[in-house]
Amino acid sequence: MADITFDGVSKVFGDDIRAVDNLSLHVADGEFMVLVGPSGCGKTTALRMLAGLEEITSGTLSIGGVVVNDVLPKDRDVAMVFQNYALYPHMTVAQNMGFALKIRGESKAEVQRKVSEAATILRLTDYLERRPKALSGGQRQRVAMGRAIVRNPQAFLMDEPLSNLDAQLRVEMRLEIARIQRLLNVATVYVTHDQIEAMTMGDRVAVMRGGVLQQVATPQFLYDHPANEFVAGFMGSPPMNLLRAHLESGAGESTLVFGRQRVAVPSGYDRTHALPTESGSDVVFGIRPEDVEIVTEAGTVGAISTRVERREALGAEILVHLSLVDADGTSAITIDDNGAVVLRPTVLVAKMGPRADVKVGDALSVRFNPERFHFFDAGSGQSLRQI
Amino acid sequence: MILFVAMLLVAIVMLYPFWVMIYNSLMTEAQFLAGKGFSLGSWKALTSVIPVGQEVLSSTIICTASILIILLIGLPAGFAFAKLRFRLSTVVFLAIVSAMMVPLQAILMPEFVNVTKLGLTSGYVGAVLVYSALGTPFSVFLFTTYFRGVPDELIEAGIVDGLGYFGVLWRLVLPIAVPAIATVTVLQFIQIWDDLLVGLLFIQNTSERPITVGLAVLSAGRTTSIPQLMAGSFISAVPAMLVYLGFQRYLVKGLTMGIDR
Amino acid sequence: MPTPPARRRLTLSRRRQLAGVVFALPAILLVLGLIAIPIGQAVYYSMTQWDGVTATWIGPSTWNQALHNPTLWTALRNNALLLLSVPFALGLPLGIAVLLHQRVAGWRIFRSIYFLPTAISWVVLGLVAQRFFAYQGTLNSLIHFLGFSRSNTNMLGYESTALSALGITFIFTMIGTNTMLFLTGLATLDTSLEEAARIDGAGRWRIFRSITLPHLRRFIQLAFVMTVIALFSALFSLIFVMTGGGPGYATTTMEFLIYQTGFNQGDFGTAALYGLILFVLTAIVGVVQLRLIGSEE
Numbered sequence: 001m002a003d004i005t006f007d008g009v010s011k012v013f014g015d016d017i018r019a020v021d022n023l024s025l026h027v028a029d030g031e032f033m034v035l036v037g038p039s040g041c042g043k044t045t046a047l048r049m050l051a052g053l054e055e056i057t058s059g060t061l062s063i064g065g066v067v068v069n070d071v072l073p074k075d076r077d078v079a080m081v082f083q084n085y086a087l088y089p090h091m092t093v094a095q096n097m098g099f100a101l102k103i104r105g106e107s108k109a110e111v112q113r114k115v116s117e118a119a120t121i122l123r124l125t126d127y128l129e130r131r132p133k134a135l136s137g138g139q140r141q142r143v144a145m146g147r148a149i150v151r152n153p154q155a156f157l158m159d160e161p162l163s164n165l166d167a168q169l170r171v172e173m174r175l176e177i178a179r180i181q182r183l184l185n186v187a188t189v190y191v192t193h194d195q196i197e198a199m200t201m202g203d204r205v206a207v208m209r210g211g212v213l214q215q216v217a218t219p220q221f222l223y224d225h226p227a228n229e230f231v232a233g234f235m236g237s238p239p240m241n242l243l244r245a246h247l248e249s250g251a252g253e254s255t256l257v258f259g260r261q262r263v264a265v266p267s268g269y270d271r272t273h274a275l276p277t278e279s280g281s282d283v284v285f286g287i288r289p290e291d292v293e294i295v296t297e298a299g300t301v302g303a304i305s306t307r308v309e310r311r312e313a314l315g316a317e318i319l320v321h322l323s324l325v326d327a328d329g330t331s332a333i334t335i336d337d338n339g340a341v342v343l344r345p346t347v348l349v350a351k352m353g354p355r356a357d358v359k360v361g362d363a364l365s366v367r368f369n370p371e372r373f374h375f376f377d378a379g380s381g382q383s384l385r386q387i
Numbered sequence: 388m389i390l391f392v393a394m395l396l397v398a399i400v401m402l403y404p405f406w407v408m409i410y411n412s413l414m415t416e417a418q419f420l421a422g423k424g425f426s427l428g429s430w431k432a433l434t435s436v437i438p439v440g441q442e443v444l445s446s447t448i449i450c451t452a453s454i455l456i457i458l459l460i461g462l463p464a465g466f467a468f469a470k471l472r473f474r475l476s477t478v479v480f481l482a483i484v485s486a487m488m489v490p491l492q493a494i495l496m497p498e499f500v501n502v503t504k505l506g507l508t509s510g511y512v513g514a515v516l517v518y519s520a521l522g523t524p525f526s527v528f529l530f531t532t533y534f535r536g537v538p539d540e541l542i543e544a545g546i547v548d549g550l551g552y553f554g555v556l557w558r559l560v561l562p563i564a565v566p567a568i569a570t571v572t573v574l575q576f577i578q579i580w581d582d583l584l585v586g587l588l589f590i591q592n593t594s595e596r597p598i599t600v601g602l603a604v605l606s607a608g609r610t611t612s613i614p615q616l617m618a619g620s621f622i623s624a625v626p627a628m629l630v631y632l633g634f635q636r637y638l639v640k641g642l643t644m645g646i647d648r
Numbered sequence: 649m650p651t652p653p654a655r656r657r658l659t660l661s662r663r664r665q666l667a668g669v670v671f672a673l674p675a676i677l678l679v680l681g682l683i684a685i686p687i688g689q690a691v692y693y694s695m696t697q698w699d700g701v702t703a704t705w706i707g708p709s710t711w712n713q714a715l716h717n718p719t720l721w722t723a724l725r726n727n728a729l730l731l732l733s734v735p736f737a738l739g740l741p742l743g744i745a746v747l748l749h750q751r752v753a754g755w756r757i758f759r760s761i762y763f764l765p766t767a768i769s770w771v772v773l774g775l776v777a778q779r780f781f782a783y784q785g786t787l788n789s790l791i792h793f794l795g796f797s798r799s800n801t802n803m804l805g806y807e808s809t810a811l812s813a814l815g816i817t818f819i820f821t822m823i824g825t826n827t828m829l830f831l832t833g834l835a836t837l838d839t840s841l842e843e844a845a846r847i848d849g850a851g852r853w854r855i856f857r858s859i860t861l862p863h864l865r866r867f868i869q870l871a872f873v874m875t876v877i878a879l880f881s882a883l884f885s886l887i888f889v890m891t892g893g894g895p896g897y898a899t900t901t902m903e904f905l906i907y908q909t910g911f912n913q914g915d916f917g918t919a920a921l922y923g924l925i926l927f928v929l930t931a932i933v934g935v936v937q938l939r940l941i942g943s944e945e
Contacts, residue, residue, distance in 0.1 A: 467671035468672060495906055
């Protein structure tokens with residue numbers, strides 16, 4: 001039973017490629033920590049450093065209070081589940097699972113006992129004598145997990161274990177993995193690029209980008225209070241709407257200006273957020289699609305006029321893509337797959353119920369849920385929220 | 388249909404040597420000169436002309452020893468070049484592979500003198516060493532390309548499970564290398580069993596002669612009986628054929644994994 | 649935080665490198681000792697008067713002398729002429745491999761049959777070939793059978809034809825290995841490429857030219873190299889058994905000349921020199937092949 005501590009850990013390739021930059025992160029004993037981010041963000045490198053497969057350039061890594069920077073993988077007592085399972089093709093399931101124990105010299109009886117225990121937990125008992133090539137993808141994945149469980153390690157490391165499974169299997173296995181982890185109560189570091197996995201599986205989630213840790217918190221906290229634009233745009237699907245606006249400050253009241261449209265900032269935000277004081281300065285405004293509400297009564301406070309550009313019916317909900325009427329000078333910021341900032345034409349995405357009566361081309365009046373405004377610095381992207 | 392006929396024609400051409408050997412060997416000398424006849428006489432007389440059994444034994448010993456060395460040396464090296472990046476490994480690999488192109492005759496004289504001076508032409512050691520050296524570049528080449536197809540994750544899983552690199556080689560890599568081993572074995576067996584030059588020069592004792600040398604010497608003799616020669620040829624051809632037929636199914640797999648990358 | 653005795657020196661990457669060196673060392677040593685060093689020795693000895701026991705230094709003038717030896721040029725010419733057989737030794741197997749690839753009934757058996765001659769020693773093949781080309785041999789029987797009852801050949805007996813007979817035999821011996829090689833190459837071809845081309849309207853010949861051949865390029869390269877190397881070394885067995893280099897020097901190639909000069913005439917120094925020339929020739933072919941057929945690594 002152990003905890004994991006990254007203290008200023010960096011990994012530099014060659015002369016200048018900082019795959020991981022000064023990472024400081026603590027994973028408590030028994031905690032399920034998800035490392036999430038787009039490809040190239042350093043999450044896999046961090047995991048591999050934890051496993052001992054990559055050398056640490058600077059900083060200290062400790063497991064169970066012991067510094068392990070120079071300790072070989074086999075002496076760290078960690079178990080790893082690989083993305084492509086890496087099962088030994090010439091061994092049976094039972095042999096695969098018992099392999100690490102066998103190397104350490106445990107008795108045959110012990111090995112058999114532990115293997116059948118793990119097999120029971122993973123429902124693999126009927127497959128123990130099969131070879132990997134006779135197994136389905138989901139079964140192989142469970143064997144990979146079994147191999148890790150059997151060792152009763154100080155920590156579990158998982159490298160995108162679900163990315164090779166089809167969608168339905170993925171949903172099933174998400175629950176399985178979470179269930180098993182809770183059962184075994186071992187510190188787990190789980191790497192994925194899928195923010196849904198992050199949201200549903202982690203006790204806490206660490207968002208990374210370009211080697212730098214953006215924010216680490218519980219999934220709900222990350223969702224409600226993202227620390228910067230990147231986290232705001234990354235967590236949640238569809239992503240948070242991010243719009244660049246001017247902030248005009250009047251007598252004790254601020255107004256967001258999107259081109260010709262104006263929305264008053266509800267009172268209270270100037271206390272909780274460090275809004276720019278100079279009138280007319282830029283700010284990035286964020287609002288989640290589900291917090292964009294259709295307004296039916298004319299003249300409602302805070303309403304803005306939009307036009308329906310696109311409509312996606314998903315069965316349980318409808319996503320409408322709106323453009324702001326007269327929206328010159330305003331732009332929405334979105335993050336593409338590589339974590340780069342991409343400017344798109346003015347568009348707001350709103351989530352509507354499945355029966356909402358909207359068609360492309362409709363004029364729609366919407367307002368933003370006054371309790372769910374987000375503000376980010378126009379230059380740095382940092383959240384303006386003061387805790 | 389035409390294709391089938393074409394393939395049949397090619398097959399006939401290919402099988403011609405066997406036909407010649409079998410047909411011609413089943414006559415006595417006299418019958419042969421006369422042009423017809425059938426007799427097992429030549430086969431029986433063969434052993435009195437050349438010590439067939441002994442020579443086949445020699446060939447077997449030489450082949451087995453050489454192939455063992457070629458595998459023992461080539462497999463770990465192939466793994467090292469494919470997966471264990473070490474300083475200059477690319478350069479060294481290219482150097483070894485280009486050694487494949489050096490014909491024995493190019494270095495024959497120094498090689499011969501070296502081996503003789505070390506007293507290794509008595510006994511099989513000299514020949515085995517030369518065959519091993521000649522076969523190693525190919526063996527290294529094949530194993531390296533084959534192992535390049537092994538996923539890195541597999542090796543890493545072994546490391547995290549607790550193996551050292553030797554353990555990885557022995558327990559993980561070796562079991563999956565069977566097709567490559569079979570390929571190298573078959574190709575080298577044929578190469579070595581059927582070789583003439585090394586056996587001719589590097590084995591001085593007539594009692595240790597391999598079968599190819601025996602046949603060549605026989606054919607150069609004055610009192611050569613063609614049927615006997617053909618009988619001996621057939622005996623020489625059989626082992627290599629058996630080895631090929633036995634390992635056939637591995638050949639394609641081994642070569643494909645090797646070159647497909 | 650307590651630090652365990654950190655194995656500063658033996659990190660994973662260092663262990664890996666160490667393992668790499670150790671695993672590769674035997675191969676490196678063997679190749680170095682028995683192939684690389686003799687090359688260097690050959691350079692030295694080529695400039696000496698050497699009978700295998702004592703070597704008396706003479707210097708580069710030995711080269712001059714050797715280059716004026718007409719036999720050397722005959723041998724080189726023979727090697728060059730034999731290179732003409734290489735296209736056949738590649739083309740025929742290619743055709744046969746394509747044939748087999750069509751998967752006509754029984755192709756597996758045919759494949760085994762085609763490869764069987766490869767298992768036979770070149771010594772044996774040479775003896776069989778001797779019978780084929782002989783005065784009372786099969787070739788003549790065939791010619792008579794086809795109606796040319798007047799002519800008789802003795803290809804191995806005449807200077808002008810002996811080399812051709814050798815070439816034909818050589819082609820025969822290479823068919824098995826090269827067919828196997830090309831067949832393997834065809835097996836690795838992605839059928840979806842062919843199918844896409846067919847949908848696009850390409851005819852069979854077009855498909856072969858634009859898709860099959862480029863894919864086979866690496867295999868053709870390998871086959872070319874292997875064939876030429878065999879031509880420059882393994883051919884020895886055929887020559888030894890079929891013609892002994894004759895008639896005259898008509899079938900003496902470099903590889904045979906080396907043997908003759910060294911072991912029949914006892915002139916090790918010159919033989920070493922010839923060996924070097926052969927080495928250079930093979931190297932040239934290797935480089936040419938890279939340019940001609942395309943390079944990989």
